[in-house]
Amino acid sequence: MHLQPVSSCTNSVLHGWLKDRLAGILAVLPACAAPADAVATRAAWEAWQDGLAERFTLPDQLPPLRMLLVWDNLTGHKTAEMVVWLCRHGIMPLYTPLGGSWLNMAESVQRILKRRTLDGQHPQSPKEIGTWFQQTAQAWNQQPTPFLWNGKRRQRRRRQPGDGHAIGGSAARTEQPISPRRRRHHEWHTPRQVTH
16 A cells, blocks of 8 residues: 655646656566567557547557556546556556446545544644554555455356455455454554643
8 A cells, every 4th residue: 555645636746656656666566578579568458448438549669568557537647648657657547437436446445544544533633644544554554455356247146155355335355354443543553642
C-alpha cells in the first residue's frame, strides 16, 4: 500500500506522485528476459483493449507490457501526457466504468484503511490524520492481505464454502476474513496524549 498525505490533490500533485511510485514499483519487478517481438508486444497491449467501450490510441512503438493500472474514470486521468508516460513505461491504464467504482479494489482498501485509522478517534488536525493514515498503511504493509478477484460471473458459478470473503462490497475477496473490529489502538497508530 502506497500512501502520501497531502493538503490538496490536483492532477499535477497526483500524477507526479503516481509516476514516482510506479517507477519505484517497476524498478523492483523482474526485468524482461529478452526483447519481445514488436508484433507480439502490440498484440499483448491490444488484448487489454478488447471489449473496452472507450479505447485510446496506442503509440507506434510500445515496450513490453509490465503492469496494469486500474484507475478511476476521471477526465484528468486520461490526459495525453499521462497516458503516453504510462505507455512508455509499459503500464496499461484500465479505467473503471462510470458508476463502477466497486470494480476498483482500491475503493475497498480505502474503506478498510479509513475504518482502521479513524474509528473511535478524535483527531485534532489534518496533519494528525495524515500521520495516522501513514502509520496504518505501514502496519498493513508488514502483514498485507492478499486480494483475489472474484467478480459476479464467478460468484454465480461457484457459491461454496472456501470461495473467499467479500471485501467492502466490491468484487475483491480474501482467503481470510478481515475482522470488522479494529485491531487494538496501539497496533495502528500512536495514541495522542490526553491531558486533563
